[in-house]
Amino acid sequence: MSTLKPNKVLRKKVTRRRVLIGLGTTAGVLVVGVPLALNAGRPALVEYVVENGTGPQEAPFNPDLWFEVTASGITFYAPKMEMGQGIHTALAQIAAEELEVKPEQLTVKQADTARGYAGGTMFTFGSNSVNALYTPLREAAATLRELLREEAARQLGVPAKNLTAAGGQFFIAGRRDTLSYGKVVEGKQGEWTLPDKPARLKARKDFKRIGRAMPRVDFRDKVMGLSSYGYDARVDGMLYGAVARPPRYGATLAAATAGGASAQPGVSKVVIDLKANFAGVVADSRTRARNAVKKLDLRWEGGTNVNQAEIDAQVRAGAGVVVRRRGNVGAALKQGTRIEAEYSTPLVAHAHLEPLAALAQVAPGKNGKIEVWTATQYPQKVMDDIHAALGKDREILLHPTQLGGGFGRKAGQTAAVEATRLSAATGRPVHVGWTREEDLQQAFFRPPSHHILRGSVSSEGRILGVEQFTASGDIIWPASMPEFVKDTIGFDPGGVLGLFMPYDIPAYHVTNRREALPVPTGFWRGLGVFPNTFAVESFADELAHAAKMDPLDFRLNNLPDTEDGQRLRAVLEQAAKRAGWRTPPPAGRARGIACGLDVNTASAQVAEVSVENGQIRVHRMSVAVDPGMVINPQGAKMQAEGSVVMGLSSTLHEVLTVKDGMIESANFDTYPLLTLRETPQIDVDLLESGDTPYGMGEPIIGPVGAAVANAVFALTGKRLRDLPMRL
């Protein structure tokens, strides 16, 4: 079994031929589009599929990166969706660097599916947006800059080498006047021709924007209430839709009639489609549509009656697929000091604050065109689902909106399919916005996990062997795996993220088990990273204590002498330094440390905790991250802080339970999230180790739970192995 190495994303160099697409003008406008070949999906899965011979996708015709240059500035259509991760800002920064423009000269707009789509770059998950687009975007921007330079040289009658690009204009050697990019475009006669030579990228030492803080391009609109999210999508004459929900997962509509719904005030249509398990209402207000849905006469059948205890019993580590087999673990476990421990993490929700929502407008006729506005991380999935619901031949124009959080849940957008069905049935634009109750219950969840670890350490504090069994509900498995991949590998690639201890362990066996649960499970920030890292980094701490060693020294002692090992060493030492690890903590507090590597980003964290009135209180989190290279330190720190807060929420509070086939919690009164008052001081140090930026959105959530558990153990001697933590 080969192990999955993340981050071998396929990219095609921007060449003369590739950049040509869309190179066109109307008077005074230069439009440049660049198609790329990037495979969608989590990088680890991509590599696996490629190794198995399906190869990269064909270079598409539609461009992925699209620039428009006019006299008033440059517009960049971003193929990535903004959900708070600051991706539009990071991409603007990268483009501005090579374009030699000031950030305010560059406007970032969200690309829709008519512009910047077909290359398959239009998805936002797996923490790979910056990693995947860093080089292609620089190449595209540099090509555009050189295109403008050559044209400027022609217009000025000077050699191109006499022109220096800066601040959106060309400075001319030996002259005082300048020529702006906009003027170059305005003055252009006839067709554009691309430069013969590929554009040279700037040397890192010359960077003026990449690596420095840049204000968010979207935040002024956001503080003014002007940003448009999926819930905010509006067109004239639109109506509101609401949809009936099954009382149990998997239940189907056996019978349905409008009942009293049609007679409710403001109702314009009741839409029932038994084959699709669909019953919905369209009305002139959201409240009226929701009230009318309650009057539908529905009979739900079948589905699951599962209760929490059965789910717990199903997710038990033990037999499964061996995903790593190194050395003789049986023999290793007979030597040194041996320990064994079991850990578990529960079912949890994404709880993005903007519930699912979409607006759809379907043109009349069997093959009428569909226009959709929705908050989605994955437009292709939305379009596939709409095609499945309304017919394959329909043209769809999808406008991704701003997302009010995503965390994996908005990989699809059920509300978009519902709005489309209702619009097709009424001939009117229809907006569907879910209630919090719908959003929390009619969801998919981070699956529960269970972990058994056995290990032994020598008296010198070296790990001799570890035997590890993990079970988890499915993550990637149900959503996006081709059958042949399922058959070949037998395990869920999402479930192995964060699974492996990053230490040099001579005998190491890991068995992974996946379970299809009766409750929907799927992508949640970092996939397996949070549950798995909680288990393995808690266990590393237990091994350190078994070896009677300081947990930091123990980790440093066991890291391999590889690049990964060195990067982990650096972040561990930095987090420890920031936290004052070698000095005693304030009275009544203790510290715990943990680390991890995900999508090639190394991170370590030190938690400082106390126990007050029987409650765990986290006072400080010291985080050190090495994402390879940092584009925007301000944005990267926000991603780290956000991961810590979400990780603490999972560590201290979040758990869903199932009763009679349905999640019991329906809103934040019974599903509390971490609050501001509980949020500790968070210090983030960013380390760089190369010229490639890796991911920042997910890796840092990994070590949070273990760092806290290890601190609680240091304080109380009590080992908390189940999340959320209860003392």
Next chain:
Amino acid sequence: MQLQVNGKTRQVQREDELLLWVLRDELGLTGTHYGCGIGICGSCTVLVDGQVTRSCLTPVASVAGKAVTTLEGLARTGRDGAVTLHPVQQAFVENPLQCGWCLPGHVMSAVALLNANPAPTPEQIDDSAGINLCRCGGYNNVRKAVARAAELKRGGL
């Protein structure tokens, strides 16, 4: 009925509706968000006569004749068309959160806090801001932004 929103008189048809949906769906002021409908998340927060109010729990009829302020009503537009952000908005631009869906709660709470108390202590900031959720985890920037807003306001911005 009539409603005073952001200094303007607006005509409202749906008198039996919640303020949140009147603002968003009838008046088109989508800067006020829905997150839970039960008063916990704060995404729907507006000021009613200067008081922090959850619009998801407020029948529109109950605010007739009172002054409602939403996120859209904070910035000032000068005669030359130039927009000046409210100090609290400016402070949040300098200390941004992430997705911004929670902003109505954090911004409106800060506006009300600073109107009542121009120099809040960190504890007072936590008490005021702590009633609002932020799933993206921007809480420490909320703290920084409110402190910064107090500074900007004292500086007469």
